[in-house]
Amino acid sequence: MGKISLKNVTKAFGEAMVIPSLDLEIEDGEFVVFVGPSGCGKSTLLRLIAGLEDVTSGVIEIDGRDATEVPPARRGLAMVFQSYALYPHMSVRKNIAFPLKMAKMDAAEQERRVTSAAKILNLTDYLDRRPGQLSGGQRQRVAIGRAIVREPAAFLFDEPLSNLDAALRVNMRLEISELHQSLATTMIYVTHDQVEAMTMADKIVVLHAGRIEQVGSPLDLYRSPANRFVAGFIGSPKMNFISGAEAGKHGAHTIGIRPEHLALSTTEGAWQGKVAVAEHLGSDTFLYVNVNGMDPLTVRTQGEAGIHHGDTVYISPDAEHLHRFDASGKTI
Amino acid sequence: MATAHSRVAARFMISPAVLLLLGWMIVPLSMTIYFSFLSYNLLMPGMEEFIGFTNYRFFLTDPAFFAALANTLLLVGGVLVITIVGGTALALLLDQPFWGQGIVRILVIAPFFVMPTVSALVWKNMFMNPVNGLFAHLAKAIGLEPFDFLAHAPLASIILIVAWQWLPFATLILLTALQSLDQEQLEASEMDGANFGNRFIYIVLPHMARAITVVVLIQTIFLLSVFAEILVTTNGGPGYASTNITYLVYAQSLLQFDVGGGSAGGIVAVILANIVAVFLMRMIGKNLEA
Amino acid sequence: MARRVSNRRKTLVTIVAWAVGIAIFFPILWTILTSFKTEAEAIASPPKFLFFDWTLENYAEVNSRSNYFLHFMNSVIISVGSTLLGLAIAIPAAWSMAFVPGKRTKDVLMWMLSTKMLPPVGVLIPIYLLFRDSGLLDTRLGLVIVLTLINLPIIVWMLFTYFKEIPGEILEAARMDGAGLWEEVVHVLTPMAVPGIASTLLLNIILAWNEAFWTLNLTAAKAAPLTAFIASYSSPEGLFYAKLSAASTLAIAPILVLGWFSQKQLVRGLTFGAVK
Numbered sequence A: 001m002g003k004i005s006l007k008n009v010t011k012a013f014g015e016a017m018v019i020p021s022l023d024l025e026i027e028d029g030e031f032v033v034f035v036g037p038s039g040c041g042k043s044t045l046l047r048l049i050a051g052l053e054d055v056t057s058g059v060i061e062i063d064g065r066d067a068t069e070v071p072p073a074r075r076g077l078a079m080v081f082q083s084y085a086l087y088p089h090m091s092v093r094k095n096i097a098f099p100l101k102m103a104k105m106d107a108a109e110q111e112r113r114v115t116s117a118a119k120i121l122n123l124t125d126y127l128d129r130r131p132g133q134l135s136g137g138q139r140q141r142v143a144i145g146r147a148i149v150r151e152p153a154a155f156l157f158d159e160p161l162s163n164l165d166a167a168l169r170v171n172m173r174l175e176i177s178e179l180h181q182s183l184a185t186t187m188i189y190v191t192h193d194q195v196e197a198m199t200m201a202d203k204i205v206v207l208h209a210g211r212i213e214q215v216g217s218p219l220d221l222y223r224s225p226a227n228r229f230v231a232g233f234i235g236s237p238k239m240n241f242i243s244g245a246e247a248g249k250h251g252a253h254t255i256g257i258r259p260e261h262l263a264l265s266t267t268e269g270a271w272q273g274k275v276a277v278a279e280h281l282g283s284d285t286f287l288y289v290n291v292n293g294m295d296p297l298t299v300r301t302q303g304e305a306g307i308h309h310g311d312t313v314y315i316s317p318d319a320e321h322l323h324r325f326d327a328s329g330k331t332i
Numbered sequence B: 001m002a003t004a005h006s007r008v009a010a011r012f013m014i015s016p017a018v019l020l021l022l023g024w025m026i027v028p029l030s031m032t033i034y035f036s037f038l039s040y041n042l043l044m045p046g047m048e049e050f051i052g053f054t055n056y057r058f059f060l061t062d063p064a065f066f067a068a069l070a071n072t073l074l075l076v077g078g079v080l081v082i083t084i085v086g087g088t089a090l091a092l093l094l095d096q097p098f099w100g101q102g103i104v105r106i107l108v109i110a111p112f113f114v115m116p117t118v119s120a121l122v123w124k125n126m127f128m129n130p131v132n133g134l135f136a137h138l139a140k141a142i143g144l145e146p147f148d149f150l151a152h153a154p155l156a157s158i159i160l161i162v163a164w165q166w167l168p169f170a171t172l173i174l175l176t177a178l179q180s181l182d183q184e185q186l187e188a189s190e191m192d193g194a195n196f197g198n199r200f201i202y203i204v205l206p207h208m209a210r211a212i213t214v215v216v217l218i219q220t221i222f223l224l225s226v227f228a229e230i231l232v233t234t235n236g237g238p239g240y241a242s243t244n245i246t247y248l249v250y251a252q253s254l255l256q257f258d259v260g261g262g263s264a265g266g267i268v269a270v271i272l273a274n275i276v277a278v279f280l281m282r283m284i285g286k287n288l289e290a
Numbered sequence C: 001m002a003r004r005v006s007n008r009r010k011t012l013v014t015i016v017a018w019a020v021g022i023a024i025f026f027p028i029l030w031t032i033l034t035s036f037k038t039e040a041e042a043i044a045s046p047p048k049f050l051f052f053d054w055t056l057e058n059y060a061e062v063n064s065r066s067n068y069f070l071h072f073m074n075s076v077i078i079s080v081g082s083t084l085l086g087l088a089i090a091i092p093a094a095w096s097m098a099f100v101p102g103k104r105t106k107d108v109l110m111w112m113l114s115t116k117m118l119p120p121v122g123v124l125i126p127i128y129l130l131f132r133d134s135g136l137l138d139t140r141l142g143l144v145i146v147l148t149l150i151n152l153p154i155i156v157w158m159l160f161t162y163f164k165e166i167p168g169e170i171l172e173a174a175r176m177d178g179a180g181l182w183e184e185v186v187h188v189l190t191p192m193a194v195p196g197i198a199s200t201l202l203l204n205i206i207l208a209w210n211e212a213f214w215t216l217n218l219t220a221a222k223a224a225p226l227t228a229f230i231a232s233y234s235s236p237e238g239l240f241y242a243k244l245s246a247a248s249t250l251a252i253a254p255i256l257v258l259g260w261f262s263q264k265q266l267v268r269g270l271t272f273g274a275v276k
């Protein structure tokens, strides 16, 4: 079981209030991603759940029991760190077995669990190596192995992929998702990368300056962001924001429209503009277009649009996908 | 990065070290301060009485104190000059590529590992002895009269011995600092037209300034307390010619058994060392943040 | 990056460097050579450099006449004992300061350092009297205690600078894995810090072995380590050069070897981490 609830949790480092009062429910078996810009308090929140930091006030419950004062070792959670935090002086086998050894599990059972974890993670051939002799991806797997042998109530991941190169990151992302499918254990995953959040999460928690901006499924957040911050953070390329007269026509302070929801034409449309940069990716083309009286707009079209720097284009927003925000940034 | 739990544990783990050092510092030091206000001679137990600042007055007006203070300053200053200048030169030399670098390095740092009593006795007997010492043999070989170093230049001889022991320390630290100098910086300055002298003055020396300061301060702390070298070579003599403050306090307390006077001298030594320590601590403290 | 150097220049530097190196090492070399001479050859004029009758009799005699072995063992026990005791006290302290730093950690570190700067004569008399009254004068235990205390700040500092380099996340991982404080220190921190602990150990054995203020003032005969024993050669035995040399060679040889092993750590230890 791995149901976690945070009630009125706050955290201050000395004077600095990093997490103002926060409530959050995480259901058993869910894959929850905390996402937000660097420094917004994601790691702090995760460490509070882990018990590596004390809350300043509030209550953390794990499976209905108050765990606020319980030391990390007895919360039944496992954590995978950004730096992997492997024990450099122990072999892979010993690293994975360490939590079992700490739990004084008998040797045969330890061996059985290590072997099975190694099989799941493709580490069988590396069990006698030291972490220093492994590649980044293998180290990452060892860190995960060390977490899964404990059969924890929940897994905590703190930006586990950020030290890997791009190709490996995609692979590991899939592996972690598969692991979640097969274990069906609660996972809390911290990242600043919204692509990771969108691809992996059942539920995304968007954090900004220690506050929760919105909680929801990836598509909820994409379709109906609660405010301008979430709208701008989720989705790539970023949503275009337009304020002033154009927004006034829609009865809003600011309107937002995603690059993929702008229709492009060389002959007619709502707004006329000049192409500043055209990025041809093959599958898509990204255009950065200067329109009079607006910030440059990003437009995404499928396939190879035959448009280049300096061309004049016409752009029309898709009314169905228009987002309207009031002066405080809230969605109307 | 911690919980209340680990903070309690941390306090618990650090307390033995703190309590022991606190005891080591406070108990004997306050006893010394207390004794320094007493008339107290070990040969006359039971006759202790409070005499205020008399011990300080005697100690600070004793001609021996001025001699010892001057000797202490000369000893510290002399050794510092020799080791810093010599150490910088040696570091520059050893930083060049040459055959057998590792071995020469080992030879150069060896004196640092020689215990003070051994180095003092070896120098005193086998080198500086006016009859059988190697220097006497050398002098005779070139037709000079052998010189009795420890009788006629006792302080200079001790400075030489102590400098020999500390030269490796200065060399090693300055060499370490030198090796951390970015080669590209040197190459850039070469491209900018700086010759060897310019490079040394504008690039190398500023880079080493910190290390030199560290060497000066640390050596000063140790050099203020030079003792064994004096004890086994000259016993502070002739007269007070090679007595430093440390030796003077030792002589007063454990040779003349004047606990009161010795304690006053000890406190004076503590105050002198503190002046140096303040500077050293600032340096190291800054480094803690970096 | 090695710079390109002409062979001629390299040859020249080699000659100068070796000459300087041998000159600095010469007193030690001369002592070692003399220890293999007879007393007559040791003071022969002109001095004999390599061509003499090599003999081991000085070594035999030093031991048979003065119970050299006792003093050697005193040195071993005092330096190793005080270092191990110091490590046992310092490892937990350094752990605290490196991994659970508080507002006052820096002040505590600086204060510990300041105790090292207390000149020994400032506390000579009280320590002497306390030792006399508690029967610790001229005992190995007494010296172990004093040397532990005077080197404790260096041990704490060295360990602190090594521990600082261990990522805190690894210790947190251990905590998550269910390790208690004790297990964290024993199974994770200590093995990872082995190189740092070893060099701290080495440097402190060297410092304790060569300590020559307290060893000279607090021992007479029984517990005298080699520093104090050699001092007794001051006169008139000092005039027996060959025997003085043999005793000296034996006293410095072990430390020379240890010292050469620990040259790198030496800088860091002696500068309290200010130069690395």
Ligand SMILES: Nc1ncnc2c1ncn2[C@@H]1O[C@H](COP(=O)(O)OP(=O)(O)O)[C@@H](O)[C@H]1O
Pocket: A013, A016, A018, A036, A037, A038, A039, A040, A041, A042, A043, A044, A045, B001
């Ligand atoms: N131990 C600490 N002491 C003081 N401030 C901290 C500490 N840990 C984190 N912070 C501050 O809290 C904020 C959130 O940090 P963190 O949770 O690491 O952000 P994220 O993981 O989202 O990048 C940052 O402003 C950071 O400077």
Ligand SMILES: [Mg+2]
Pocket: A042, A043, A044, A159
């Ligand atoms: Mg973080």
